[in-house]
Amino acid sequence: MSTQIQEQETETETETEQTSEHQTRRLAEKRERADMRERAEADLSDADEIVRLKIFRYDPEVEGKKDPRFDTFEVPFGKGMTVLDALIYARDHFDSSLTFRHSCRQAICGSDALFVNGRQQLGCKTQLSDLEWPVRIEPLPHAEVVKDLVVDMEHFYDQMEAVEPYFQTNELPKGELEEQRQTRENREKVKMSTRCIWCSACMSSCNIAAGDNKYLGPAAINKAYRFAMDEREGEDMKEHRLNIIEQEHGVWRCQTQFSCTVVCPKDIPLTEHIQELKREAVKSNLKFW
Amino acid sequence: MAEHYSSFEPKGTRWLLQRLTAAFLVVVLAYHFMLLHFINHAADITFAGTQVRMSQLGYFLTMVLFLIAGTFHGVNGVYNALVNQGLDGTQKTVVKWLLIVAGTLLIVQGIRVAVAMTGLF
Amino acid sequence: MSQSYDRGLIEDFGRWQEFSAGMWAWIFHKFTGWVLIGYLFTHIAVLSTATVDGATYTQTLQGLESLLLVRFLEVGLLAVAAFHILNGIRLLFVDLGVGLEAQDKAFYAALITTAAITVASIPTFLMGAF
Structure with missing residues (x-):
């Protein structure tokens, strides 16, 4: 979403200005988050169906998050929604620290393989409607967890x-410009x-x-x-x-x-x-x- | 380079042998079970009956081959299972030789038994 | 990335309900394999009485066969051997690259056939044990 906009400010400012700048930015972000939450509440009350996600959480760098646990998120369900869509919704509306890899969203970059309901699947290729609810999402087994759903x-x-x-x-074609045909x-x-x-x-x-x-x-x-x-x-x-x-x-x-x-x-x-x-x-x- | 080179590739060979012995064992193990539980009931086995069977050269050879194939298949299977679990280094070498010794002893003892069963010696 | 969390082996057997057919086939094949090689050693040990003399051999075998427990163990052994044989045939086909798309069905077939063989053989195995 648009939480990144404030970062484009120029950096040639005095210290006091920077602090106030920083403060305005924080306030803006806070407002933004509150807005998102409000919107999420509206979404949830409008939604015909709500999908509950149980997401594995772990963060070794934050005191109190070092013990792995499951967080539950409720996300409004829409037709065609994938596991990745739900994760993105949860991160953008409820908890911006929720960490997972994703990029192309069309099963070609290979970043979002997850352990969904006990099976390795691509988040972007797995329809929520094909799964049993609540959906349990974990990082890939047999790999070390770096943070939340991200593995090494x-x-x-x-x-x-x-x-x-x-x-x-070692077998190049004769002519210099000749193609290597299969x-x-x-x-x-x-x-x-x-x-x-x-x-x-x-x-x-x-x-x-x-x-x-x-x-x-x-x-x-x-x-x-x-x-x-x-x-x-x-x-x-x-x-x-x-x-x-x-x-x-x-x-x-x-x-x-x-x-x-x-x-x-x-x-x-x-x-x-x-x-x-x-x-x-x-x-x-x-x-x- | 003092690397040992041989066209006899041990890893792939063991894989192949495991399959070849498997194909043999499938047939012979089924036959063995049929013969000694359904045709002759295990409870009725006597040394005399065993001797009659083991005195036939074809049967004797089949049983010895059965023993060797079974031992290889089983011991190699155990070794593979342990390597699959991540057995490595010195431990792996020790286990390998223990299994080779155990397997060899089993075959030797098995052949001694088979010979005794013929009652000829 | 100063630390990372290793979940250890909890995801292995703790998740048995999520195992696929091929995985179960492997577990059973491994288990029956261990039983069979263990039995082979015991088998040769018992038969070694033949190296003493014929009478000891006959006595030992018939003594063992008169125990009800041994009869039940034999039924178990048959089940184990039957499964190992049937799943072994399945694995040979897999190694030859034949019928890979039916490997899960082949596993279920091996299970059912094993069960049928075992049940059908119980009368033969327990005959005269009571």
Whole structure:
């Protein structure tokens, strides 16, 4: 909303002016918040339906918020409202300290994977009408919570980097200006695997990744699949990629629980891809005998 | 680089062996249960009956193979389960060798038993 | 970001109601696997009486079989083995990449079949135990 406007003031002011400036800003913000609350009350009394959210709260930097707890918010429900819409409403109208990641709101940036009613889902892609109410919203399991619904993604990104998630090839086309073309069949083969948005829902759902911190995890293995199966990378590169994923903490740790496949918001057949890589790795090893 | 290189890739090989033994065990375990609980009731088992069965070479070999496959499948399964839980470092090496020793002892003892059951030695 | 909160393992078994079919299949397969390998060691130990002499072997086995508890344990063992076999077949198909979209149904089928086999075999197993 418009709480940011006051910050655009120029900074070349004397101290006294700054204080008063600061005070006016605070008062304005306070008024704004009061307005929002009033509006929220009006919204709530007008609404046909009210959805109750139980949101996980935790803030290590504020005394009294260090113990994790659940806060309940009541938000007016409108047709087509998603979990993310409800979270934004709650933050803007009731508690501006409520923290969660979001960006594109259309399931492409991968920032708002949350644990909603006991399942990893994208907040922006999950309709409130599809859920049981009250809706329980928690940060992703098996990751450390930084604040409220925000988890530390560092480990996930490390695993993604480990599989070299970018196109590499030793087989360049002859002509300098020639395009590196892919067959339609090959494109179809890797199509689903290219859809990953790095949201980490799969990693969070994986029971093995939870126990074995070195396990690459479904997202990284799927990324490796996307390039290992891309014929343009050539045989050398494929072997290199198989070498990475057939490490002890690579594909072999997958126990085919299908948890990742069940939660993937982009419907990537993750287990199928991991299984195919296992077979590829075995086949390429058998060739040497 | 003093890295040990071998075309025999141990991780993938164990995965494959686990599947191959599984396929064998599915058939033999079902057969074993049928034979010793439904065709011959467990309560009626005597040494004489066991001896008759074990004296047939095909049956004897099947049972020994059953023992070896079962032990590998089980012990390897236990090891995998522990690695999945994050077993690592020295502990992992210790557990690995303990399991190898336990598995080997089981196979050796099992074969001794199988030989004794033939009553030939 | 000075600190972060590790919720530990509460989200694992505390949330069993939210586990999916594949997860249950894994838990049961693991559990039955532990039972079976444990049994294999015991089994060989009991059969080792054959290395003493035939009479001891016969006596030990028939002595054990006369215990009602052993008969019930055997029914349990059958259930465990049947599930491990049936779910094992399901897993072999999963490894071959066949029928992955039906893996959850295959798990339910394995459960039902196991139950049917177990119930049907109770008379055979308890015969002459009373």
